[in-house]
Amino acid sequence: MLTPAPAATPENSTVPPPTVEATPEPPPLPDGALEDEPVTVTPIPDVCDISYPTMCIPVGASDVLNCADITQRRFPVEGHDSQNFDANDNGIGCESR
Numbered sequence: 001m002l003t004p005a006p007a008a009t010p011e012n013s014t015v016p017p018p019t020v021e022a023t024p025e026p027p028p029l030p031d032g033a034l035e036d037e038p039v040t041v042t043p044i045p046d047v048c049d050i051s052y053p054t055m056c057i058p059v060g061a062s063d064v065l066n067c068a069d070i071t072q073r074r075f076p077v078e079g080h081d082s083q084n085f086d087a088n089d090n091g092i093g094c095e096s097r
Contacts (some may be wrong), residue, residue, distance in 0.1 A: 005032035051079045052093065 048056035077093040078084040085093030
């Protein structure tokens with residue numbers, strides 16, 4: 001008569017346990033940023049025009065750019081608007097297409 005094989009237990013199992021790979025940690029958020037907020041890149045002084053704090057328009061760029069030349073819309077404009085993105089001077093650039 002055949003005797004049934006013993007039930008598999010962790011001690012006698014030949015199937016290796018599943019491996020769990022660590023999920024890489026995301027890079028840290030800037031101080032004061034919340035997870036649901038987009039992160040704003042600060043322009044580099046002397047390289048990016050500080051009038052456009054959420055994107056980089058090169059300092060001294062000639063007045064050849066207009067809203068049709070860029071993809072950004074409804075962005076903050078501060079101080080002198082050398083590109084005239086904020087035609088109505090309300091502090092918001094390229095409000096319409």
